[in-house]
Amino acid sequence: MFQFISPPLPHFILCGEDTYPIGGKHADRSGIGVFDLLLVTRGCLHIAEENVPLTIGPGSFALFRPDRAHRTTEPCREETHFYWAHFQTLGLWGEAESEEPAGGSGPEETYRAMDQFAIYLPRSGTLPSPEPAFAQLRQLSAMQEDSSAPSHWRRQLLFQELLLRLREETKLPPGSSYLTIADEAAAFLRRNYKAAFTYRKMSDALHFHANYISLCMKRVYGCTPLDYLTRYRVEQAKRLLIDTNEAVGRIAEESGFGSFPYFVRCFGRLAGMTPAAFRKQFRER
Template structure:
């Protein structure tokens, strides 16, 4: 089911999907997704929560989310992940407008992702991860509207990418407690396309290399170099899914010195080569 219409609370573009038996057993499953441009009559309240996870990606105006005992102002460039079974409500503030994408999804382990993010940062993030989620939800809408035969497989992969990107973001409260880690993350995110070594990361945080390794791993669960590779591969996956840039050029664009190293690292971390990953999931 899909429709695009104007209503009492504003404009909506919506798709709904009934997952196959195979998808329910093995995949992350889209239940419904859409785009809203809402006036202040829009108000959703779920006293017992959802049966599935909910992503809200704000791109314009402002929304208000009440969730987990807190109230959040959802500004453009933010993404909220609401766990199943958790009471919540969201609305457009009085006199305002709110434009956002949303996705209801389920799948093995999805509720654990949502709970982890809720516990670490109350489920609301901002920055590049929000833009990536927005783009991936739009791709899911496009795939369904185009009646892509591999919709369930591709949508499952896109949901998995979003969940892993959300988990990879370091919670604000942890970064606040570990200023050095926050500085290293900022350095990696802004400089990953070029050469980075442990000495450079330590200098960015004004601490020794040995102290950085211990502090970073205690905070993130990764060594600095492991996180750098993970971040580069994540950026590479986005380029593989969203462009026709040759694999060798993508390797250089995300900071690998040569394509062979990129391909071997990608296969080790993802279990598949970049070229095969693109063939399986690319739809442009």
């Protein structure tokens, strides 16, 4: 399974379709520099990425990395039709099975923008109702004839809908539950950042033991829930300092800090300056 840290979202480049006769083979490729998505409508493709073989039948898809080789392991036994799409990302990405946060990002990278979120896409899967995905790829292909900026924008939006469909209609592999729990915990903390935090409250809301939630967040985000919440609160305070004329004490309360001295300490540790100095720096530019 792949993890993409967004923004930026993965961006669509090009798509098309192809039909192989009996005995036909997909081209062997190596390090093509873009993600290669294949979605089969009929027949079957037999392809391996490095040493991992994949059989892609009707209604199934496979996603290949931009930095590895993939090759045909067996010619088509019947006429095979499929759609393909190339895309790339300028953001962090990686394989989500590792113990470390995907893409090699540490806590500071994760918190550079607190609005960042993770997109998870399976390497392969079968869609229970593939026709809507086929239709989206046909529409993407037709839209490529229009090179205008609005058309390019619409293609990107449609491609995001396709990726979301692949994600929602494909079950994640066993062992990926820690990713879901970490994301749910992060979402809970963002929704409730103004309220007083307790591990018991979070545990009751997510129906998991607090220690397990903490382990999941450390595995994905490299931090504890409390650290994540503190940094998110500081980011909200930064926005209020820049965009409003509220008193610093009032901003501390609106950002979820129950104690003004604690707010100043946390802000100074994470921003490298006092809240007042931060406001002055950005409001007087």
